[in-house]
Amino acid sequence: MEVIMNAKNSDTQKNEIVKSDEEWKKELSAEQYAVLRKKGTERPFTGKYDKFNEVGVYKCAACGNELFVSDKKFDAGCGWPSFWDVKSSDKVVLKKDYSLGMVRTEVLCAKCGGHLGHLFDDGPAPTNLRYCINSISLGFEMRKEAE
Incomplete structure (x- = not known):
C-alpha cells in the first residue's frame, strides 16, 4: 500500500507501538484482532458506536490514541460510525487500499498502525x-466537552 498522507511527513508509517502478532492476539478480542490487525470489517449496523451520541472522545481500541471527537461525528446512514474530521491531523495515517478490486483510502491509527476503516469524499x-x-x-x- 502506498501512503498518501501522513501528518508526520513521512513516506512510510512508523508506529510508536510495535508488537508481534502473538502479543496483539493476547491483548485484543478475536473480533478486534480481525479488524485492527488483519484489516477486516464489521457488518454494518452491528457496531456499538453506530447510533451512539454521547459527548466525548473516541480512541483506538488497541492503543488508546485519541482519534475522533463526538462533535465531529454524524449519522451517515451507512451502518458504521462516521466522522467529518479527525481530532487532529497527526492521529491517523491514510493509505491507498487496492483490495477487493477497488481503490479506497484506508484509515490507520498513527500510533499502533491498527486498521480503523476507510475515508470517503x-x-x-x-x-x-x-x-x-x-x-x-x-x-x-x-467527557463534558468533546475536546
Whole structure:
C-alpha cells in the first residue's frame, strides 16, 4: 500500500507501538484482532458506536490514541460510525487500499498502525469527508466537552 498522507511527513508509517502478532492476539478480542490487525470489517449496523451520541472522545481500541471527537461525528446512514474530521491531523495515517478490486483510502491509527476503516469524499461540510470507522476499532471516553 502506498501512503498518501501522513501528518508526520513521512513516506512510510512508523508506529510508536510495535508488537508481534502473538502479543496483539493476547491483548485484543478475536473480533478486534480481525479488524485492527488483519484489516477486516464489521457488518454494518452491528457496531456499538453506530447510533451512539454521547459527548466525548473516541480512541483506538488497541492503543488508546485519541482519534475522533463526538462533535465531529454524524449519522451517515451507512451502518458504521462516521466522522467529518479527525481530532487532529497527526492521529491517523491514510493509505491507498487496492483490495477487493477497488481503490479506497484506508484509515490507520498513527500510533499502533491498527486498521480503523476507510475515508470517503461524500461527507458534510466543512470538509466533505466521511471517516467510516469500525466500532470494534474504537473505545470511548465520556467527557463534558468533546475536546
